[in-house]
Amino acid sequence: MRCIALSTTLALVLPLSAQVPRRNARMPGMQMPAPKAAAPPVAPQRPGWTLAQLETLALERNPTLRQALAAEQEAAGLVRQSGLWPNPTVGYEGDQIRGGSYGGGEQGVFAQQKILLGHKLAAAQRVAAAGLRGQQAIAAAQRLAVRSAVRLAFYRALARQRLVAVDRGLLGIARDAALTTRQLANVGQANPPDELAARVETEQAALALDRARRRLRGAWRELAAVVGSPHLRPGPLAGQLAPGPAPIRRAAYLQRLLSASPAVQIAAAELRRAQATLGQARRQSVPDLTLRGGEQTNRELTGRNGPPVGWQSFASVGIGLPVFNRNQGNVASAAAAVIAAREEIIRVRLRLRRQAAAEWARYRAAADAAARYRVMVPQAERAYRLYLRYYQHMAAAYPQVLVAQRTWFELRRQSIRTLGRLWRSALTLRSQFYVHGLQPAAAMPPITANQENMPNAR
DSSP states (O other), X not given: OHHHHHHHHHXXXXXXXXXXXXXXXXXXXXXXXXXXXXXXXXXXXXOOBOHHHHHHHXXXXXXXXXXXXXXXHHHXXXXXXXXXXXXXXXXXXXXXXXXXXXXXXXXXXXXXXXXXXXXXXXXXXXXXXXXXXXXHHHHHHHHHHHHHHHHHHXXXXXXXXXXXXXXXXXXXXXXHHHHHHHHHHHTXXXXXXXXXXXXXXXXXXXXXXXXXXXXXXXXXHHHHHHHTOTTOOOOOBOOOOSSOSOOOOHHHHHHHHHHXXXXXXXXXXXXXXXXXXXXXXXXXXXXXXXXXXXXEEEEEESSSSOOEEEEEEEEEEEEOOOSSOOSHHHHHHHHHHHHHHHHHHHHHHHHHHHHHHHHHHHHHHHHHHHXXXXXXXXXXXXXXXXXXXXXXXXXXXXXXXXXXXXXXXXXXXXXHHHHHHHHHHHHHHHTTTOOOTTXXXXXXXXXXXXXXXXXXXX
């Protein structure tokens, strides 16, 4: 689209500049339209949506956060349950229940309690507590992912909002050029192909504006979905793209990423849980003690005509012998899980290094381009205003003013797109690659360097 616009501009400028002398830019009997100085987009009359407001809504309404909180409460319940003792058993016991000389045999009640030895309850609580810490790390990662997704969608929509304003200005320039070309054609200073080219350029600018508006609507729908309010009323966004996000220092960022990233924290929590599970498996080989006792009445007669035996007590103590099953299979399995968890931390850090290297290259490219545009855009504006002043003093032709104005607007468009890419890369780095705000935390996929579903500023 850009190449077509520039070629059309040259086709329009060359014949006009050849036929209209600079000192006779304003011809007798013809009112030349004076170009208006382009201004930045007008701010909305009422305050627009701010990033803080949208983040607050997302933390209240995003369903994945409620899922993460429910999982955390579930893990807390397991911690409480793991520290509870086994319930005692009470019941009825009868022996030799029949008539005759036994008179009903032996009948009574008993109570039985299992005593866990080897600090098994403490080991189980350590496993459950490690699981709770893992769920807390996952919930923190999900909160970060939701915030990051909202910020990415916000700045994507903000960039497209700015692009709509620029494309609206470009359409105004194209319409002014078409009007001027028509007036020059009426006095014989422009050819019919020039007038047709100006009309084509106007239609191209109108199509570009329609496309920018559709993309803005799509970006707003994406933002509303991430916030958790699909029927959120669209409105202007209150925010600034320029001068861009705060710079990121690579060495400090990489150190923080490899030590405090949610992915590393989750992997470390999994290692602690695996180690606690290994300790629990080793303690399972300690046998438990079973205590049993009760009271019963014995109706057996003590003699031919003697009284019944009456009430008597009984008690038993039992303990298992770890002869065949010493839980050796579970111990070996838990030991292998510890090794796998250690390797997972190494793998996560290597993956983060790879992702950071790829994203850092995009970030630096966008930052360098944004720095160049910060110089070029003011220079293009100054050139346009100088040409406008020369034109007002009949020292420059109108097509020169038009080209300078169009160049300024095109550079503004490219600058906005570059700033959008810069914000996207910076936010991706700062979010430590947690940007999927609508995927469940437990099923969060690893982010690869080439992310097709990453919000794009274009």
